[in-house]
Amino acid sequence: MEFARFKSVVALALAALSATTLAGCTSYAPAPKAFHEATIQPYRLDSGDRLRVTVFEQPSLSNTYTVDQAGYISFPLVGQVTARGQTLSGLSGAIAAKLKQGYLRDPDVSIEVDRYRPVFVMGEVGRPGQYSYVPGMTAQNAIAIAGGFTPRGNQREIDVTRKINGQILTGKTTISAPILAGDTIYVKERLF
Structure with a gap:
């Protein structure tokens, strides 16, 4: 009788161990x-991306900019521009809109990724x-x-x-x- 009880306890322990092991495999x-x-x-920008920004007929504004840890690029004339989470076309539109506010009449901004994060x-x-x-x-x-x-x-x-x-x-x-x-x-x- 004792041996049968021992055998069932061992079988139960082995079953529990097997279930735990299998559960670990599917965690x-x-x-x-x-x-x-x-x-x-579409590609979303984030910290560490380096961008080549070109403003048509504005060589002083065309340059390479890196998205900082806070998710911004520092752009001449307009300051910080949110880049994190933006697409390339979204960011070029945001920069053009800021440049339109008293700096350029009809800015044409294009952006491409120079180096990905x-x-x-x-x-x-x-x-x-x-x-x-x-x-x-x-x-x-x-x-x-x-x-x-x-x-x-x-x-x-x-x-x-x-x-x-x-x-x-x-x-x-x-x-x-x-x-x-x-x-x-x-x-x-x-x-x-």
């Missing part, structure tokens, strides 16, 4: 829908760190630049942390997924 949720949709939306690659890679972003980059490209996977690296799925509409989201995705400037890629250790 990362797949990336939400908004996470994937962000990769097909970096991506960060962490975890089971050869050289974790900060790397330059290139449009169209996938997680696999970023991992390759960071020295590739270590022998313990999970090569099937990774975690990507991304800022969307001011909110920071982390989701599980495949290595072939597109990434955005400012993303943090984390390569987990594989279980077996």
Whole structure:
């Protein structure tokens, strides 16, 4: 009788341990829908982006400007202009509107990204760190630049942390997924 009770207690403990282990395997949720949709939306500016701003027939205003930590660029004549969260066309419109307020009659402003903010690659890679972003980059490209996977690296799925509409989201995705400037890629250790 005692042996049967011991056997059932051990079986129950093993079942609980198995359930806990399996629950630990599924603690990362797949990336939400908004996470994937962000990769097909127009590019949104943020701190660290360096912009080439051209004001037609105004060489003294045409220059390269970096979005500061507060999310602004300092533009001659008009001062601080909010860049964080703006698209390129939105920011060029905002600068043109400010220049129209007593500085230029009909300003023609164009903006292009001179250098994107970096991506960060962490975890089971050869050289974790900060790397330059290139449009169209996938997680696999970023991992390759960071020295590739270590022998313990999970090569099937990774975690990507991304800022969307001011909110920071982390989701599980495949290595072939597109990434955005400012993303943090984390390569987990594989279980077996």
